[in-house]
Amino acid sequence: MSTPDTFALVDCNNFFVSCERLFQPELRGKPVVVLSNNDGCIVSRSGEAKKLGIPMGGAFYKVRDIVARHGVCWRSSNFSLYGDLSQRVMRILQSFARDVEVYSVDEAFLAFPFVREDIEDVGRLLTRQVEMWTGIPVSIGFAPNKTLAKIATDRAKKHPAAGGVCSLVHASEEQRNAVLAEVPVGDVWGIGRRMGPFLMQQGIQTAYDLKHAPEWLVRKHLTVQGARLVRELRGDVCFPLARTVPKKTIASTRSFRRYITDKRELAEAIATYVGRAARRLRGQSSYASLVTVYIRTNPFSTRYPQYHKSATVAVPVPTASTPRLLTSALAALDTIFAPGFHYQKAGVIFSGLLPMHVWQRTLWGEGEAEQEQDDALMRALDSMNKKWGDGTVFVARQGVQQPWSMRQDHKSRRYTTSWQELLHVKIS
C-alpha cells in the first residue's frame, strides 16, 4: 500500500457521557460525569462539568463538594453500552473510508488515498451522518499524518463554530506553524507526564518549538518514538495506519469493593479474572504460554503497610482452557501471597500468546487429544454463556457471592445489549 495522502482522526465528544445522555435525555444540558470501575475516578465529563473545574482522571471523592454544590449528575461506567455504541459509530466510519484503524473505544484514524479541496465538506457530512444515525456527536481533524491529525481534531473541538471539523491539509507552512505555536508541548500526542515538563525546562514550550528542536536534543533525550513524532510535526509520515492485529497480552485486573485479607477470597478473585481473560483469549483464537498474577495493597493508604508482588509462570502446554490457566494462576498466587496485608487489587495477565492454528500445526500428536478436548469444552462453555447470559456456567473456584466484587452504585441499564434492560418507548 502506498502512503495515504490524507489522514483523519475521528473522536467522539465526551463519549461515555454522550452514551448516557442518549438514553437519559434528562442529563442533557446538565453537568454530568462518568466514573471508572469501583466508582473511583472520573473518566468522562460533559462540557458543563469541565467548566466547573472537575479534573479528568481525578478521584471522585475529592470533588464531592463541587458535585453537591452544583448538582452534578454521575453514573457508574457501563461498558457493554459504550462498546455497542462504539461499534455502531465505527461501522459508519468504515462506510466512508476503506482504511480505518479503530484506535480506541471512541477514536478512529481514517486514511484517504487522495487530497481533495473539499475535504472539510466531507468532514461535515461525516459528522452529521454519525450524529444522525447513532446520536453520538463527533469531531474530526484532517492532516497529512496522524500526529497533525490529532492536533487538528483537538482544534476542531475547541472551535465549535467550525462544525466539529478542522483541516490542516491545505494549510501553508506559515499557517501550520501558527497552529503549532498554540499547542503546549505537553498536549502533543506522545509527550506525557515526564517528557512534557522536561522539554519545557529545555525551553521547548510548544509543538512549534518541538518541531524545530535541535537534532542533538532529539537524539539524546527522546526515544526513537519521540524522534518519529518530531518528524511528523515536520510533515513526514512515520506512523502508518495500523491493521487490526491480535493482542500480544490479555489482562484482567480489578480493585475490590473492600480490602481482602483472606487468601481464599483472593483466589476467588483471581479465578474470576482468569475466566474473563481466558474468554477474550479464545475470542481471538490464541493460546497463552505465560500467566502472570499480581496482588497489591492500596498504594495511597497510610493506615496499612504496603505490599506488592507479581509472579509469572509458564503453563505446561500453551492453552486457552480456563481450568488449566487457573491451575497455573493459583500456583503463581501461592508463591506471592503473604498473610497479614490488606489487599486492594489483583490482576491476571496472559502473555506469550500464539495463534491456535500455528500451535496445533507444530504439535507432534503428544497431548493433542487433551487439547482438542479442552477446546471443545471451552467452546461449549462460551456458547452457553453467550446464549443464556454471562455467568450461566463458570468455574466453581470463582465463588458465588463475591463480596469483594466492585462497587457500581449508579449504573445505567444496558439499553442496547440486554433484552431485560431494553429501552421501553411508549407509543401513544
Add this chain to the structure above:
DNA sequence: TCTGGGGTCCTAGGACCC
C-alpha cells in the same frame, strides 16, 4: 471511607556465548 483498566513500545541491564 472513597484514587480505573487494558494496552503498546522502548530501554537498560543481566546472562550467556564465543
Add this chain to the structure above:
DNA sequence: TCTGGGGTCCTAGGACCC
C-alpha cells in the same frame, strides 16, 4: 604483574496512550 569485548536474547520496569 597483566584477566576482553562484542553480540544476542530475555526480562523488568518505565513512559505513554485512551
